Amino acid sequence: xSFQSKAYAVKNKTPNPIQITAEQLLKEAQEQQMADPKxxxxxxxxxQELQEYKMKKRKGFEDGIRRNRMNINLYLKxxxxxxxxxxxxxxxxIFERSLEVDxxxxxLYLKxxxxxxxxxxxxxxxxxxxxxxxxxxxxNQLWYKYSYMEEMLGNITGARQVFERWTExxxxxxxxxxxxxxxxxxxxxxxxxxxxxxYVVCHNSTKSWLKYAKFEEKxxxxxxxRSVYERAIESLENTEFKNDEQLYISFARFExxxxxxxxxxxxxxxxxxxxxxxxxxxxxxxxxNFEKQHGSRENVEDVIVGKRRFQYEEEIKKNxxxxxxxxxxxxxxxxxxxxxxxxxVYERAIxxxPPASTKTRWRRYIYxxxxxxxxxxxxxxxxxxxxxxxxxxxxxxxHKIFSFKKIWIMFAQFExxxxxxxxxxxxxxxxxxxxxxxxxxLTYITLEYQLNNIDRCRKLYEKWLDTDPANCDxxxxxxxxxxxxxxxxxxxxxxxxxxxQPMLDMPEVMWKCFIDFEIANEAYDNVRDLYERLLxxxxxxKVWISYAQFEASxxxxxxxxxxxxxxxxxLKTETDNKEERAILLESWKEFESKxxxxxxxxxxxxxxxxxxxxKRVIEDDNGExxxxxxxxxxxxxxxxxxxxxxxxxxMAQKWKQARAENQQExxxx
Numbered sequence: 001x002s003f004q005s006k007a008y009a010v011k012n013k014t015p016n017p018i019q020i021t022a023e024q025l026l027k028e029a030q031e032q033q034m035a036d037p038k039x040x041x042x043x044x045x046x047x048q049e050l051q052e053y054k055m056k057k058r059k060g061f062e063d064g065i066r067r068n069r070m071n072i073n074l075y076l077k078x079x080x081x082x083x084x085x086x087x088x089x090x091x092x093x094i095f096e097r098s099l100e101v102d103x104x105x106x107x108l109y110l111k112x113x114x115x116x117x118x119x120x121x122x123x124x125x126x127x128x129x130x131x132x133x134x135x136x137x138x139x140n141q142l143w144y145k146y147s148y149m150e151e152m153l154g155n156i157t158g159a160r161q162v163f164e165r166w167t168e169x170x171x172x173x174x175x176x177x178x179x180x181x182x183x184x185x186x187x188x189x190x191x192x193x194x195x196x197x198x199y200v201v202c203h204n205s206t207k208s209w210l211k212y213a214k215f216e217e218k219x220x221x222x223x224x225x226r227s228v229y230e231r232a233i234e235s236l237e238n239t240e241f242k243n244d245e246q247l248y249i250s251f252a253r254f255e256x257x258x259x260x261x262x263x264x265x266x267x268x269x270x271x272x273x274x275x276x277x278x279x280x281x282x283x284x285x286x287x288x289n290f291e292k293q294h295g296s297r298e299n300v301e302d303v304i305v306g307k308r309r310f311q312y313e314e315e316i317k318k319n320x321x322x323x324x325x326x327x328x329x330x331x332x333x334x335x336x337x338x339x340x341x342x343x344x345v346y347e348r349a350i351x352x353x354p355p356a357s358t359k360t361r362w363r364r365y366i367y368x369x370x371x372x373x374x375x376x377x378x379x380x381x382x383x384x385x386x387x388x389x390x391x392x393x394x395x396x397x398x399h400k401i402f403s404f405k406k407i408w409i410m411f412a413q414f415e416x417x418x419x420x421x422x423x424x425x426x427x428x429x430x431x432x433x434x435x436x437x438x439x440x441x442l443t444y445i446t447l448e449y450q451l452n453n454i455d456r457c458r459k460l461y462e463k464w465l466d467t468d469p470a471n472c473d474x475x476x477x478x479x480x481x482x483x484x485x486x487x488x489x490x491x492x493x494x495x496x497x498x499x500x501q502p503m504l505d506m507p508e509v510m511w512k513c514f515i516d517f518e519i520a521n522e523a524y525d526n527v528r529d530l531y532e533r534l535l536x537x538x539x540x541x542k543v544w545i546s547y548a549q550f551e552a553s554x555x556x557x558x559x560x561x562x563x564x565x566x567x568x569x570x571l572k573t574e575t576d577n578k579e580e581r582a583i584l585l586e587s588w589k590e591f592e593s594k595x596x597x598x599x600x601x602x603x604x605x606x607x608x609x610x611x612x613x614x615k616r617v618i619e620d621d622n623g624e625x626x627x628x629x630x631x632x633x634x635x636x637x638x639x640x641x642x643x644x645x646x647x648x649x650x651m652a653q654k655w656k657q658a659r660a661e662n663q664q665e666x667x668x669x
Contacts, residue, residue, distance in 0.1 A: 083115055106139045137169045170202050206244040243275045245283040261294045277310040305336045320352045323364040346372045359402045366404050369393035403435040409443050436467045472506040476513050539570055541580040545587045557595050564588040578634040582609050609634035
């Protein structure tokens with residue numbers, strides 16, 4: 001038999017008119033909380049009860065110490081309680097017991113000595129401090145407390161002896177500073193100065209020397225303070241603080257304070273020469289402000305230039321192959337530096353040869369050599385040095401991998417300016433052997449042409465064509481030179497050789513120049529022959545248009561009209577390029593509007609196509625349909641009838657194919 005618990009239904013589900021939050025519940029609980037009961041106060045009425053109370057307390061402390069002998073807090077509480085009972089011997093005994101447990105704990109000595117000092121047991125306190133500083137000489141607080149007690153007692157000699165004992169351990173800077181302050185409180189300047197001398201020997205650092213110098217400066221001892229700064233620079237020369245800019249900043253400001261501006265300027269410059277650039281940023285900034293306040297315009301510019309030099313040096317340290325930084329650095333030196341400084345920067349820059357043998361890495365680097373050579377030639381007029389720069393540059397370039405035509409050309413032009421024609425020819429000849437580029441040939445040919453050495457020009461053109469027979473510019477310029485010399489047959493022969501080449505980089509330019517050449521010489525039959533030969537190679541509509549325009553230019557309108565007709569027929573029957581055919585008809589229509597009559601124009605207009613928009617399937621790389629696209633097509637009048645008939649035949653074919661497929665499906669298995 002199973003029992004099921006009965007679910008009691010809630011009779012009233014309406015919300016309570018007074019809502020109570022959790023915050024209110026917590027607040028009420030805190031207010032109604034009862035205070036902890038306090039222990040009853042025990043009143044001691046006679047000596048016996050007092051002794052029982054003391055015995056009970058001592059027994060509790062002793063039991064606690066027996067349970068946990070290493071708990072120093074129990075000893076301290078025990079001793080403090082005995083102190084409140086004026087039981088100093090017992091308190092001392094407890095402190096001694098605690099020191100046996102942990103004699104390295106400074107707080108024990110502090111509490112022990114402070115107890116004796118509170119009750120004016122000076123000798124006891126002095127003995128405790130002696131023990132403490134003997135056992136724990138590296139705890140500064142013990143020394144401070146000891147010296148402070150002696151000073152408060154007026155025992156300055158004793159305080160001085162404490163500091164003397166402390167300084168034998170070579171403590172930190174604060175200990176020496178406290179000793180000096182002690183002497184200065186009693187106006188013992190010479191003794192303080194003697195302590196400073198020992199201090200800078202013990203701690204040979206920028207901080208100690210600056211404190212010594214400030215000490216003398218406050219006493220207006222200018223000579224002594226200057227001597228301290230100078231000794232500091234000499235003493236820190238071979239230490240880790242030799243590059244600390246704060247020493248030079250403080251020294252310069254000291255001289256500036258006493259109106260010794262030239263001394264301050266020399267200190268700034270000396271510091272900037274000694275300290276590495278990366279560690280002297282603050283020194284640069286202060287030096288710049290100093291020159292703006294007290295220096296001339298030239299001095300301010302020198303500071304700014306020095307700061308920019310520093311920035312460039314830092315960037316070069318990060319990446320010595322950043323040639324843009326080298327260019328900026330060189331421009332700075334050329335504007336404000338000497339010849340020696342400019343040459344030094346150039347030499348440092350060109351020493352960073354690109355590690356990779358790729359031409360893109362070398363492009364910016366080569367311009368360093370070019371600028372160096374131009375500087376030596378134009379600015380210093382040292383032509384021998386400029387020649388040496390060009391020669392060294394050509395030696396360092398890996399000509400078997402790549403070369404730079406610009407450096408060859410500039411070297412040759414430099415020799416021409418020096419009237420050294422033989423050397424210039426030799427350089428250009430070597431350039432052709434290493435890098436037979438068109439620019440090299442053109443420079444050499446231009447030089448010989450200006451010297452009227454036509455035979456040399458022809459040899460150079462022949463060499464160029466042997467090296468690169470597909471270069472149309474070489475053929476065209478060679479032919480134009482011969483044409484300029486009125487060697488018409490030579491020029492025509494060159495054009496014939498050019499168009500007969502199996503491979504040309506710009507054959508259309510070559511044919512156009514040949515045709516323009518024949519037109520300029522009024523050899524119209526040759527022009528027609530060239531057009532016919534060109535049409536044998538290509539049926540492009542531009543050739544037909546150019547051919548017809550040529551005939552129209554010499555007023556052979558019938559021939560031009562026949563060329564347009566031929567072109568339309570060829571494009572229709574052989575190429576079937578409707579767009580080119582439409583462009584050719586547009587050109588023909590324009591021709592008829594200028595040179596024809598209404599009948600000829602109407603005949604052409606009848607042949608003009610109609611532009612229609614159509615759709616076609618787009619196929620992806622796998623040959624599958626991926627959508628449709630719209631395109632424009634041209635429908636010519638002579639094709640519309642054929643197109644409509646072909647559409648009917650196509651629809652009939654599709655109907656027949658669909659009917660055959662349906663009959664195939666209805667056949668029984």
